Amino acid sequence: MKNFKQFALGSAVALAMGASGFATQAVAEDSNYVPLLTYRTGPYAGSGIHIANGMHDYLQMLNERDGGIGGVKIEIEECETGYNAQKGVECYEATKGKNAIVYNPYSTGITLQLIPKASVDKIPVLSMGYGLSAAADGNVFPWVFNVPDTYWDGASVAIKYIGEQEGGLDNLKGKKIGYIFLDAGYGREPIPLLEQMAEKFGFELVKYAVPGKEMQNQSSQWLNVRRDRPDYMVMWGWGAMNPTAIKEAVKIRYPMDKFIGVWWSAGDDDAAAGGEAAKGYKAMNFSGVGTDYPAIQDIKKLVVDAGKSQTDPKSIGSTLYNRGVLNSVIIAEGIRAAQELTGKKAITGADMRMGLETLDLTKERLAELGLTGFAHPMKVTCEDHAGSSPVFIQQWDGEKWAVASGWIEPMTDMVRPLLEAAAKEYAEKNAPWPARTEACPN
Numbered sequence: 001m002k003n004f005k006q007f008a009l010g011s012a013v014a015l016a017m018g019a020s021g022f023a024t025q026a027v028a029e030d031s032n033y034v035p036l037l038t039y040r041t042g043p044y045a046g047s048g049i050h051i052a053n054g055m056h057d058y059l060q061m062l063n064e065r066d067g068g069i070g071g072v073k074i075e076i077e078e079c080e081t082g083y084n085a086q087k088g089v090e091c092y093e094a095t096k097g098k099n100a101i102v103y104n105p106y107s108t109g110i111t112l113q114l115i116p117k118a119s120v121d122k123i124p125v126l127s128m129g130y131g132l133s134a135a136a137d138g139n140v141f142p143w144v145f146n147v148p149d150t151y152w153d154g155a156s157v158a159i160k161y162i163g164e165q166e167g168g169l170d171n172l173k174g175k176k177i178g179y180i181f182l183d184a185g186y187g188r189e190p191i192p193l194l195e196q197m198a199e200k201f202g203f204e205l206v207k208y209a210v211p212g213k214e215m216q217n218q219s220s221q222w223l224n225v226r227r228d229r230p231d232y233m234v235m236w237g238w239g240a241m242n243p244t245a246i247k248e249a250v251k252i253r254y255p256m257d258k259f260i261g262v263w264w265s266a267g268d269d270d271a272a273a274g275g276e277a278a279k280g281y282k283a284m285n286f287s288g289v290g291t292d293y294p295a296i297q298d299i300k301k302l303v304v305d306a307g308k309s310q311t312d313p314k315s316i317g318s319t320l321y322n323r324g325v326l327n328s329v330i331i332a333e334g335i336r337a338a339q340e341l342t343g344k345k346a347i348t349g350a351d352m353r354m355g356l357e358t359l360d361l362t363k364e365r366l367a368e369l370g371l372t373g374f375a376h377p378m379k380v381t382c383e384d385h386a387g388s389s390p391v392f393i394q395q396w397d398g399e400k401w402a403v404a405s406g407w408i409e410p411m412t413d414m415v416r417p418l419l420e421a422a423a424k425e426y427a428e429k430n431a432p433w434p435a436r437t438e439a440c441p442n
Helices: 012-024 045-066 085-098 108-121 151-165 191-201 219-228 241-251 268-272 294-304 319-342 349-357 363-368 412-429
Strands: 031-038 073-080 176-182 204-210 232-236 259-261 282-285 392-396 401-403
Touching: 031 045, 031 085, 045 073, 045 294, 045 319, 073 085, 085 108, 151 191, 151 232, 151 259, 151 282, 151 412, 176 191, 176 219, 191 204, 191 412, 204 219, 219 241, 232 241, 241 259, 241 268, 294 319, 319 349
Parallel strands: 031 073, 176 204, 176 232, 232 259, 259 282
Antiparallel strands: 282 392, 392 401
């Protein structure tokens, strides 16, 4: 296992150094190389650090406890993107030649840049619960995976949950739902679906864009919220935007139990920023919270306590840390599946694509991994690369998150046809888009 490194590519000089560093570190032939595109610096670091730590620590734990996967180690290497699309592409180009088997962009902007490259370079893109929603259509995007859910799945759950609070979706007619979002590809991604749902169910959608450079200065947006008095607020935020929005909502005394964030607006630090007054804030989630899982305890003992991690021990079990863990669970299970399919120990990106396309994380398998109840069972098929798994609502009690709902199914009857139409439109706009030639391994 090579030394765990962080690469800052904030300038041309830093990029050259980073690329040189990658070039001089040979990847062992009997290993599986997983580059992690992370951001531990910049305005999104408050969220990105926890994700990076969770991803790294689970993979490192498998190395320490099991000797890797299938008898070979996982080679882990980070590249700092700063949540910047150009830097993300630079990281990709600097690492792909080392037999990278999968990419986790952790940015919708970077994901959009890598999607056209995936089929050319034969390396799958895993954008777990983010990225291009249309990529769930495996017939059009055989190299992209957004399991367990797309942003359109999440948007449908938010509206479905609000409908439940009002006694049914029919009762949304005449309601006003505010949507505050990071004004980037990430925040804009759910808007087409939200607009169609507004038309179908008769509610008014009021949009509040937050430019990336103004994430920590949202007073004007929240003054508009106070003026408009929406019945509910839905947030698609990340990094410094989340705690700022929660503090501003508290300041205008918006009812926090009617403020619902996407799963990336569910960080412990996000909610805690509002103090006791943030009590009641809600967010979607699809991964477990807390440390009461044998696999998390193994991470703590073998990686964090052993000094083989950058993780603050106090953050183990937090929402975003555990989200990073789930991301690496999917990576690891994809590797296992690819090894079984091919008979190889050291696999290629093409092998990994097949592994991800046969991913079947059952309740029994989660238990075997020491993660009973950590996530809802999820399954990928050749046609469906997201799975549209159920999510739940969690609520801040002033000190910690508590589960506030059962598992809520996305509204796939509405979402899936729109996803398929969007996938077709994407292919037409980016013609000639390669037709799928990959055989289905299922």
